[in-house]
Amino acid sequence: MNKWLTLDPLGIFFWVVIAIVSLPSAIFSIDYLKTSKISKRLIMWLVLLVFVGSMTVLVVVNNALLFLVFWEIMAFSSYFLVVSDTSHEKTVRAGTIYITMTQLGTVFLTAGLLIIFKYSNSFDFWLMHRACTGMPHHIKNLVFILFLLGFGTKAGIVPLHLWLPYAHPAAPSHVSSIMSGVMIKMAVYGLLRFVFYILGIDSLWWGVTIIILGLISSLVGIIYALMDKDIKRLLAYSSIENIGVIFMSLGLSAVFTRFQMPYFAVLALIACLYHLINHAIFKSLLFLCAGSVYTATSTKDIEKMGGLIKKMPYTSACFLIGAMAIAALPPLNGFVSEWLTLQAFFTGSAVVTNGYKLFFGMCAAMLALTSALAAACFVKAFGITFLAKPRSRHAENALEVPTLMRTGMIALSCMIPVFGLGSIFILPWLSGIAGYSSGFTPIHITLSSGFSFVTANPGAKFCFSPIAMFLIFSLIAIAAGFLYLCRGSKKERSYNTWDCGYYTLGSRNEYTGTAFSKPFRLAFSFFLLPYRKTQKVRESFYFVKTFSYETYTTKVFKKxxxxxxxxxxxxxxxxxxxxxxxxxxxxxxxxxxxxxxxxxxxxxx
Amino acid sequence: MQIFTLFAIFLSVCLMAIAKRTQALVIAFRIQSFFLFLMTLLLAIEDGNIDLYIIAGLLLVLKVVAIPIFLLRISKRLKASENIGLFINSQLSLIALLVIMYISWYFSKMIFAYDGAAQIAMIAASLTTALCGVFIMIFRMTALTQIIGLLAVENGLFLLASTVSGGMPFIVEIAVFFDVFVSVIIMGIFVYRINKLFTHIDVDKLTLLKG
Structure with a gap:
């Protein structure tokens, strides 16, 4: 409320996101860092405090120069956290890639801000906003591209996503949880603040560009996630996918803002913000679970895990809830926001004309494909990691993690049903924020009709009720349980898996993650460009002693x-x-x- | 009398340009400083200003006595080769110096077109001294010559300041003197360290240090 800080609804929204993710991660870190030295722990907590604090201030400053300063504090403190885990060369390399990319983004941001400053002669948001109305079109386009590049680097939009799959596996789990849950969302905040508010949506192609970038990101991210066998890198790629989904609804909102259709612009923005907070919750939960698994097995390779559901019941339950939410299974929170995004595209395509109808329809189809692939990806992640027999000695000797780590995970997994079943109470709050930040302040749309029904537009046919869904599902579950109790045999027999009379099935016979993703590798071979290396060691022409087979995919963007x-x-x-x-x-x-x-x-x- | 000192400074510059050994270079620098002192003393007598007397005295104490002695001592202690290593030999250096002189004279005539011939000659002399210092810094190999080149540049600037604007303010002048003195000592110590570390003071070979 003073010269430097303004607390507006958007800032409060991001404060909520930061608090929801940071507190459980901090609790998690107490036990997670137990093995390291006390001095190192203190330093890490201090840097973590700086990191979270910089983001907290970042969303309430109203001065572009201060924004840049805190943006940089955020970047550097997160860099130190990324490289803090080990002094392994790989970690240092990952940190270097991260800091290089993020500095590259800051270069673009600074350029964009300075161009606006040339017109406004002030770094105050409101004065910049006023100065932008008199700016020529080509300058506005240039500034938009600079902002998109700058914030896109932080968000991990696809051609600029390079740092995510390096930094997240290298960072300690609670840090990657906050980085993926909150930090990359700061880019969305930046776009909302600088493009939507200060610059103002000037051309139609801005929104279309954001949608297309988001589309590419979500598809590429989830395809790479399906291929990966490092659990944290898989989650990092999945972050790219989700930020793509967020960008799609953001771009849709920009398009409708340009069309002067407040209702649909706000609807798309609600979907965007809802998916943002949902992704923050379940992705940080999944990262914490990955951290627990890493603590227990000291490996990140899911091919070496397996059977953990019996050893680590709490962790696997939390991971399962997170995976279900990220795969958008009703009635959890991921479903609500993805449904809203799809509805925004469908209802939106009904009111626009010509090519846009087709374009939105295609986008919705691609989004559906993305969701399906995400479901497959997390079936793989959960199945290979937690089910079947242990694939290595590490997995065999795994133990459940200490209490505080469990507390962090359970706290986050409790938020998932809250944000799923309670969507009816959360949507009005979000619609207020979305109405405020899209610039159509008077509009306040209600997304609920009757008791507990969520709908895209009141009076329309499409609606669903998470609570009713939950009741139906639990009724079915109770009925099934009842039937089982009545009719099923109560005697429990433990016996080996049927093995076609082979009798010595071991963990080597199990289905692997690579095998699971093989159909997708074939289906998307035009993009993944898989290649293989085989090596045979023969004793004679007829007798092959050993045979090794390795399969790789080409990292197209990197290459x-x-x-x-x-x-x-x-x-x-x-x-x-x-x-x-x-x-x-x-x-x-x-x-x-x-x-x-x-x-x-x-x-x- | 002033013309005579000016001529002597010109000569000392030529001596610096053709010097092949460290000792010769230091002595040439000493001669240059001495005539600079003489010129300042003449100005002081002419002007009767007490400040100028003090500056002349400082010139005598620092640049004619203290710094050359210090440099000679270092060059002896280094036990390095006396040769200062020429990128360009003496004859060519002299020719280059003549070119520099002509350019300085032309330049000063162009800028100070309304002053008398003596004034132009003095400005040309000061520019020549400064440029000759830079010339020595660039085209001589050892680290000691870099110090002496810098000192020659400083001499040229001092001459320029005293001729164009009648000298800098007294405080500034004193400060510059002490700056020069301290920097010479620091650079001398650096040269000594370089010699200890690499057993030579050939700056050209420092290129091997880069990654």
Whole structure:
């Protein structure tokens, strides 16, 4: 309420997101860090405090310069947290990739802000907002592209997603939980603040670009997640998918803002914000579970896990709830927000004309495909990690994690049904925030009709009730249990799995994650470009002693975008080396030449 | 008399340019500083200003006596080769110096077109001294010559300041003197350390240090 800080509904919303994710993660970290030295623990908590604190302040400042300052504090503190886990070379590399990418994003942000500053002569949000009305169109387009690149890097939108699959596996679990749950959402906050509010949606193609980027991100993210066998990298790719979904509804809102259709703009924004908070909850829960599994088995490779459901019942229950929510199973919270997103596209396509009808329909179809793939992905993640027999000695000797770690996970998994079943009470709050931040303040749409029904537009046919769903499901479950108790045999027999008379089934015979994802690898082979390496060791022509088979997928973006760019950068750097030989004499000569040139041009000034 | 000192400064610059050994270079610098002192003393007598007397005295104490002695001592203690390592040999250096002189003269004539010939000559002399210092820094190999080149640049600037604007303010002048003195000592210590570490003070070979 003063010169530097303004607390508005959007800021409060992000405060809620930060609090919901950070508190359980902090509780989790107390036991998670138990094994490390006390001095290191203290430093890590201090940096964590700085990290969370910077985000807390970030969403309430009303000055672009302060925004940048806290943005950078956030970036650097998270960098230190990422590299804090081990001094392994891989971790350091991951940290370097992260900090490089995020600094690249800040460069774009700074450029965009300075361009606006040229018109407003002030860093105050409101004055910048006023100055932007008189800005020429091409400048606005340029600033939009800069902001999209800057915030997109932080969010992990697909061509710029490179740092996510490196930083998240390297970071300690509670840190990746906060980074994935909250930090990448700060990009959405930035877009809402700087593009929606300050810049104002100027052209139709802005929203369309955001939708297409979100679409590509969600598909690419989930396909990569399906292929991956490192549990934390899988979750990182899944974050890319979800941020893509969030961006899709954000872009839809931008399109409708441009069309001057407040109702649909706000509807899409509600879906966006709802999915944002939902993803924050279940993704941080899943990261915490992954951290527990890592603590118990000291491996992140899901092919080496298995059978953990018996050893770690609490962790597996929490992971199951998170996986169900992220796979958008009703009546959990992921379902509500994805349903709203789909409804926004469907009802939206009914009111627009021509190509947009088709475009929105296609988007909705792609979103449905994404959800299906996400479900498959988490069937794999849960099944391979927790079910069947242990695949390694680590998994065999796994123990349930300590109380405080469990507390963090259980606290988060309790939020999932709350945000699913209680959606009827949360939606009015969200619609107020969405109405405020889309600029159509007077509009306040209700997404509920009658008792506990969620609907996209009152009076329309499409609606559902999470509570009724829950009641129906529990009724079916109770009925099934009743039937089982009445009719089923009560005697429990434990026996080996049927093994076709082979008798020595071991963990090596189990279904693996790679095998599970094989159909998807084939279906998306045009994009994944899989290749294999086989090696046979023969004793004679007829007798093969060992046979090894490895399958890989090509990381298309890394190979065809980043690698050439990096090579070009190195090439330029090496050619620059010719004028940078490190000779003091030559440097002195440069100084003199510069001075001489300056003197020679002195007369012209 | 002023013209005579000016001529002597020109000569000392030529001596610096053709010097091949550290000792010769230091002595040339000492001669230059001495004539600078003489010129300041003449100005002081002419002006009767007590400040100028003090500055002249400082010139004598620091640049004619203290710094050359210090440099000579270092060069002896280093036990390095006396040779200062020429990228360009003496004859060519002299020719280059003549070119520099001509350019400075042309330049000062261009800028201070309304002053008398003596004034222009003085400005040309100061520019030549400064540029010759830079020339030595660039085209001589050892680290000691870099210090001496810097000192020559400082001499040239002092001459320029005293001729164009009648000298800088007294406080500034004193401060510059002490700056120069302290920096010479620091650089001397650095050179000593470099020599200890690499057993030579050939700055050109420092390129090997880069990654």
């Amino acid at each position: 065809y975008i980043y690698q050439p760019a990096l090579n070009a950068a190195y090439k330029i750097a090496f050619s620059m080396r010719r004028i940078q030989p490190g000779s003091i004499h030559l440097y002195l000569a440069y100084i003199v030449i510069t001075a001489v040139i300056l003197v020679a041009f002195m007369r012209k000034l």
